[in-house]
Amino acid sequence: MSLMPAAVLFDFDGTLIDSAPDILTGINRLLDEENLPNLDLAQVHQFIGDGAPMLVTRTFAxxxxxxxxxxxxxxxxxxxxxxxxLPADPSCVFPGVAETLASLSADIPLALVTNKPERATHAVLEAIGLAPYFKAVVGGDSLPTRKPHPGPLLHAMAHLAAAPGKTIMVGDGANDVTAGRAAGCQVVCVTYGYPRMPVEQLGADRLVDHFRDLPSALADLAAG
Incomplete structure (x- = not known):
């Protein structure tokens, strides 16, 4: 493999998996219990990314x-x-993700840094077959802080013994870019996720339209 970063950190929802349909199902069942109107998928896309408490807060508002x-x-x-x-559906994994993670993890350590609660994250990872690729998982409730705070990224890098300047964060939204920058990492954003602003305005170092294009973007950044 060509020159690559020392480690790569990944967001989960909107980056590796299309979790919005399951999140919509779960949130609408909660609303049904409360005899409240349901949300649609477009609304849920706007509410994802800041952790479960914020998702619930935005939903009820x-x-x-x-x-x-x-x-x-x-x-x-x-x-x-x-x-x-809810049963996790392996088809929620975006195209190219499993193959690319398998290839990358054979050469460099990978970690998952998400605002999704840690227990749910581990359960989904196991169900969809991605768990073996990650040496560390940091959830939204693993630490006192969550993205956009850099703490979860710094925690993951410490676990991987990777320096921030040689680590790349891969995500789909402003929280990933803000946390990555604050942690001293370069950032790659996918263009197909759940950003709440145009992805071109996020300020990432590289954008990738397809996950299978990620290795070349990582190599490009690692080469300087």
């Missing part, structure tokens, strides 16, 4: 019943129980 702070935790727990009971 969108349907006209904002939650007080004391209710967010209980509703989030109910949502996660529903979501974790």
């Amino acid at each position: 969108a349907v006209g019943r904002p939650l007080d702070p004391d209710s967010v935790s209980a509703m989030t727990d109910r949502y996660m129980a529903i979501y974790e009971a």
Whole structure:
């Protein structure tokens, strides 16, 4: 393999998997329990990326019943129980992801850094067959901070014994770019994910339209 970074960190939802349909199913079942109107997929796309509590908070605000702070935790727990009971569908993995991760992980350490709760992340990874490729998994509730704070990325790099200047973050949104920059990493963004602004405006070092193009982008950045 050509010159590559010392390690690569990956976002999960919108980068490796199309999780929005399952998230929509889970959130609408919660809304059904509360006799509230359902969301559509476009709305859920805008609510993904900042962790389960924020997803739930935005959902209830969108349907006209904002939650007080004391209710967010209980509703989030109910949502996660529903979501974790849904069967993970291997078809949610974006094209080229499994093959590319298999190739990369044979030569360099990979970590997953997501705002999705850690237990749910591990369950989905196992169900869709991607778990073996990652030497570390940092979820949105693994640490006191989550992306866009750099803490989760720094934690993952410490686990991999990788220096920030030689590590690349791969994601799909502003949280990934902000966290990557703050952690001292270069950043690659995929163009097919769930950004809440035009991906060209995120400020990533490279954009890739297809996951199978990622190795060449990584090599290009590693070469300087």
